[in-house]
Amino acid sequence: MRVGKTLWILIAIKLFVMFAIIKWLFFPNILKDNFESDEARSEYVLQHLTKDKQEWNTANY
Amino acid sequence: MEHSELLVDWSRAQFALTALYHWLFVPLTLGLTFIVAIMETIYVKTGDPKWKTTTKYWMGLLAINFAIGLATGIIMEFEFGTNWSNYSWIVGDIFGAPLAIEGLMAFFMESTFFAVMFFGWNKVSKKMHLLSTWLVAIGSNLSALWILVANGWMQHPVGMHFNPDTARNEMENFWEVFLNPNAVSKFLHTISSGYVLASLFVIGISAWYLLKKRDTQFARRSIIVASSFGLITSIFLLTTGDESAHQVALNQPMKLAAMEGLYEGEKRAGIVAFGVLNEAKEIGDDAEEFLFSFEIPGALSFLGYHDLNAFVPGINDIVYGNKKHNIISVEEKMKQGKLAVAALSEYKTAKKNHDMPRAQKALEAFEANQKYMGYGYLNDPKDAVPDVSLSFYSFHTMVGLGTWFLVLFIISLYYSMTNEMHNKKWLLYAALFTIPMGYVAQEAGWIVAEVGRQPWAIQDLLPVGMAASNVASTSVMITFWLFAILFTGLLIAEVKIMLKQIKIGPEGH
Numbered sequence: 001m002r003v004g005k006t007l008w009i010l011i012a013i014k015l016f017v018m019f020a021i022i023k024w025l026f027f028p029n030i031l032k033d034n035f036e037s038d039e040a041r042s043e044y045v046l047q048h049l050t051k052d053k054q055e056w057n058t059a060n061y
Numbered sequence: 062m063e064h065s066e067l068l069v070d071w072s073r074a075q076f077a078l079t080a081l082y083h084w085l086f087v088p089l090t091l092g093l094t095f096i097v098a099i100m101e102t103i104y105v106k107t108g109d110p111k112w113k114t115t116t117k118y119w120m121g122l123l124a125i126n127f128a129i130g131l132a133t134g135i136i137m138e139f140e141f142g143t144n145w146s147n148y149s150w151i152v153g154d155i156f157g158a159p160l161a162i163e164g165l166m167a168f169f170m171e172s173t174f175f176a177v178m179f180f181g182w183n184k185v186s187k188k189m190h191l192l193s194t195w196l197v198a199i200g201s202n203l204s205a206l207w208i209l210v211a212n213g214w215m216q217h218p219v220g221m222h223f224n225p226d227t228a229r230n231e232m233e234n235f236w237e238v239f240l241n242p243n244a245v246s247k248f249l250h251t252i253s254s255g256y257v258l259a260s261l262f263v264i265g266i267s268a269w270y271l272l273k274k275r276d277t278q279f280a281r282r283s284i285i286v287a288s289s290f291g292l293i294t295s296i297f298l299l300t301t302g303d304e305s306a307h308q309v310a311l312n313q314p315m316k317l318a319a320m321e322g323l324y325e326g327e328k329r330a331g332i333v334a335f336g337v338l339n340e341a342k343e344i345g346d347d348a349e350e351f352l353f354s355f356e357i358p359g360a361l362s363f364l365g366y367h368d369l370n371a372f373v374p375g376i377n378d379i380v381y382g383n384k385k386h387n388i389i390s391v392e393e394k395m396k397q398g399k400l401a402v403a404a405l406s407e408y409k410t411a412k413k414n415h416d417m418p419r420a421q422k423a424l425e426a427f428e429a430n431q432k433y434m435g436y437g438y439l440n441d442p443k444d445a446v447p448d449v450s451l452s453f454y455s456f457h458t459m460v461g462l463g464t465w466f467l468v469l470f471i472i473s474l475y476y477s478m479t480n481e482m483h484n485k486k487w488l489l490y491a492a493l494f495t496i497p498m499g500y501v502a503q504e505a506g507w508i509v510a511e512v513g514r515q516p517w518a519i520q521d522l523l524p525v526g527m528a529a530s531n532v533a534s535t536s537v538m539i540t541f542w543l544f545a546i547l548f549t550g551l552l553i554a555e556v557k558i559m560l561k562q563i564k565i566g567p568e569g570h
């Protein structure tokens with residue numbers, strides 16, 4: 001088999017495995033799929049960033 | 062720190078695996094495109110068909126590398142959305158622009174002209190074909206530019222403003238992001254390392270032909286071009302490496318200290334030319350840093366600050382602070398970071414309750430402490446220290462091999478010009494066995510860059526643990542092994558196809 005043909009076959013198999021199997025089965029876009037709006041995504045990430053905050057005390061500032 | 066350590070470690074391992082495999086394919090493309098363009102230019106200038114054969118042969122190997130490496134970087138985009146969703150959201154606006162430009166401009170330019178370059182030999186004019194080859198070289202390097210602008214920003218975030226309402230970094234000044242000194246030096250150092258690798262690749266394979274006593278004139282021609290290109294770009298690599306180290310000293314002093322295993326800062330600090338770390342050494346103790354070492358005095362001060370007498374802070378200075386040299390301790394930064402996090406939380410609550418005066422006060426407090434926000438997520442000051450052994454040995458491996466490559470280029474150029482190279486068996490074997498060394502140096506360079514900046518996903522602002530998504534660690538483990546199998550398969554295919562083509566030789570193309 002000519003090298004060009006082998007490479008095309010390899011490219012096709014690789015892209016199929018990457019996009020049709022791996023991406024589809026294992027790589028959901030967490031924020032895109034679980035939240036409907038950017039506002040909800042912001043809220044989730046802000047919640048994540050501030051979950052273990054210190055108690056607010058204005059005297060600290 | 063957020064999430065289980067197991068999850069974060071597997072997410073990191075998966076990213077490291079995919080990045081390291083991806084980087085096995087990219088640098089050869091970056092450099093070989095230019096070598097092929099130079100060879101084709103000679104062909105067009107001289108009209109000598111031997112140069113056409115030479116060009117087409119190396120173009121064939123380039124095509125194999127390009128085809129098999131193609132889209133391996135996309136995997137990292139998958140990982141951003143799944144394993145690093147918090148990080149993706151937080152950096153979204155900064156990464157969006159460079160990556161969009163990369164996709165639209167550089168990648169399409171590279172791919173379009175690659176088709177003309179590879180399939181258009183008898184379909185377009187000589188000059189058009191040559192132009193396409195040069196545009197492939199420029200396009201593939203421009204692709205790297207935008208990725209490295211994004212990476213440089215993570216190492217030294219500039220030109221942005223963190224929006225506490227959206228939890229995103231928003232670009233304020235494109236040029237500041239684009240001309241970020243860290244990104245510029247990283248880009249130049251990275252592409253020039255690709256040029257060096259490609260030169261080693263061409264010299265090594267040509268040396269094999271000389272050892273086999275076949276296609277000797279083709280091999281000699283190839284070695285002359287590759288060793289000239291390798292020598293020039295090695296010198297450029299040295300200067301860009303110097304600038305990279307300078308930027309690291311200015312913006313990531315902990316990385317520099319880890320790269321040199323320097324625990325106690327000093328003026329006129331030396332570079333360890335060769336040394337074995339004392340693995341029993343702990344941060345803050347009095348144990349010796351090295352079991353033995355050979356040091357070049359003042360070299361680290363000069364490398365980092367371009368001043369032989371400059372003070373280079375050590376790991377202990379950075380962790381515990383050093384008042385004499387105005388270095389704030391990690392503990393102090395952690396306090397400020399925790400205040401920033403608390404203020405951000407208060408701002409969010411006050412806004413929700415429409416208490417604008419309180420929100421404004423919280424916002425001012427956040428902005429006053431935001432610089433060290435990431436430290437607010439650390440549990441222990443020692444968490445700010447990367448893996449010293451890995452950083453030190455990777456850095457010294459990279460530098461040591463880089464020095465050998467420079468020597469090899471000089472010797473190869475000399476003996477190929479005097480037409481004696483085919484008689485120097487030791488040199489031919491050395492050139493052949495240096496090909497894998499080129500890849501080792503490439504990977505070592507990335508390990509220094511990425512391990513050395515731990516624990517940060519974004520320097521000082523976001524530790525890796527906070528950047529990770531809360532997904533099942535088993536899922537990350539499964540995909541880690543899937544990628545390991547996929548990429549290993551691709552690598553085996555690349556090596557097998559290349560070896561077959563090398564055995565066929567230039568006349569078979």
